[in-house]
Amino acid sequence: MVLLLIVLLLAGFVALGFGPTQGGDSVEELSFWSARLRVLRVLLGQMSGTTVETIVLKLRLPRVLLAAVVGAGLAIAGGTFQAMLRNPLADPFILGVSGGASVGAVAAMVFKLHLHRFSMPAVPVFAFAGALGTMMLVYWVARTRGRLQPYVLLMVGVIVNAVLGAVIMYLSTLVEFGQTHEVFYWLMGGIRDTSGYAQIGITLVFVVIGGVALVWQATRFNVLSLGEEHSQHLGVNVERTKLIGFIAASLVVGAVVSMSGPIGFVGLIVPHIVRLIWGPDHRLLLPASLLAGGIFLVVSDSIARVMVIPVGVVTAFCGGPFFLVLLKRQQKRTGC
């Protein structure tokens, strides 16, 4: 178990080492190893004042860090929703949080909202506000007699998503021609170069706090995935566990999506891959998803950057087939 985490952390570090030197705007034509060596020297502070340092530290490191944080957040939230809703098809966007974030972000772009006075970037802030608002709306509607029932929650999430989709479509018609690209790109989702360390730090705080809360409930998610009445028989305070899961996972998704827009597949597939390899115990599954999600998005984003395509295309094309192959092998082994 501990070994697994160490392996994952190591893999994460290697993946981080990959990111900064890959890319269309590569510093120099260097061989694989010398490029890595150069990055290592930058990280050790031996190349201060050079262009290489600027590019690595100001452009690439933030992007890789953000990819890691976003991937981690999406994967742990996806794993949580799958357990909480007892639905293996659940992904981080299923409860409408990402739709809310998108409405907030698009509104900020369309109406040219700004927060210069607070010296904060408008789009992520409004996106996060949209995510929070949606989360509260979904909770308020789905709560019946003091309970959050999974299927009600699912239905409310799906409907809210659909309505928000319509809002986004409407907002898109108000966009000036020159802005279409910006809006369209945000909605596709991706890791952007423009994020500063402060924003990444804030996102990281949300992911860490949310992640700790979710891992704290992991034993209870195990029991909860057997069914609610079972959980009660086993002494689990079901409503409290679901509430903590809902709030923590939604906050993580909100924070992450505000920075990156909705990136598909990570939150759906990473928990499944982890489950296929290491089993369904959430005490392992959730932290492992966190790390694996980070690795997956760092790698995907590196590929996306080299090929100059949206990262969602890479996650779908890498994740999808890989998942299907694993599933096929699993089926062969167990015959079910």
Next chain:
Amino acid sequence: MLSDHSLIQADGLRFSYDREPVLRGLSCEIERGEFVGIIGPNGSGKTTFLRHLTNVLHPDEGSLFLDGEDYRNISTRQLARRIGVVPQESSIIFAFSVTEVVLMGRAPYMRSFGFERQQDIEIARYAMERTDVLHLADRRMNELSGGEKQRVIIARALAQEPEILLLDEPTSALDIKHQISIYGLLTQLNRERDLTIVSVSHDLNMAAQYCRRLILMRRGDVFLSGPPLDVMSEESILEVYGARVSVERRGDPATPFVLPVREERSG
């Protein structure tokens, strides 16, 4: 009896879903070490009563005591250390192994952020031995047959180290061989470990064979309670179920057998 109160005591329980009353002033007592079967027609409130015993539902009126302690003062977690539950059916969506599922019986004893200790693993092992599923320990739940699954769920309930085992139609999805083996296991647990067993059942004959006392429910209240021979008569079945049956006595000691009487419809 050592103590002056029953292990479970229900006084005038009333409960309704929406406006439809399901329990209408139900009172009964269950003593330590009993093997009680709760029988009655559909909608008579058997499962609703069971859900009160597990604190999933709370009575609108009346009170419920566990070993003299008011249910309202017992936390879900505390209760789970004293009462193990085997539900009708279990659908398990992720591929948990048998060991993992049985270990979940230790949940009421576990802290957050932690794995089971050696002691928990031993208790789970022992529970699996008792229910004869140890050889399945590493198998996935979704690979098991209905009978095996139900044994695993009983092992999970035993891992809770309960004083009382509640079962809701534990054998309704099983064939006759597995029915016999599950009830045999329950009898053994009841005798050897002084485990109090309360089982809701639709199968009158199984209940009459194995339970030492039957509680026959009608419309949210106890109609009759006592040894199977007293409770199961042609009159009481006709009265409560509205079904014509013939009841025969067989075996030594004698137990009642319910046989359906074919109705000849004319016209």
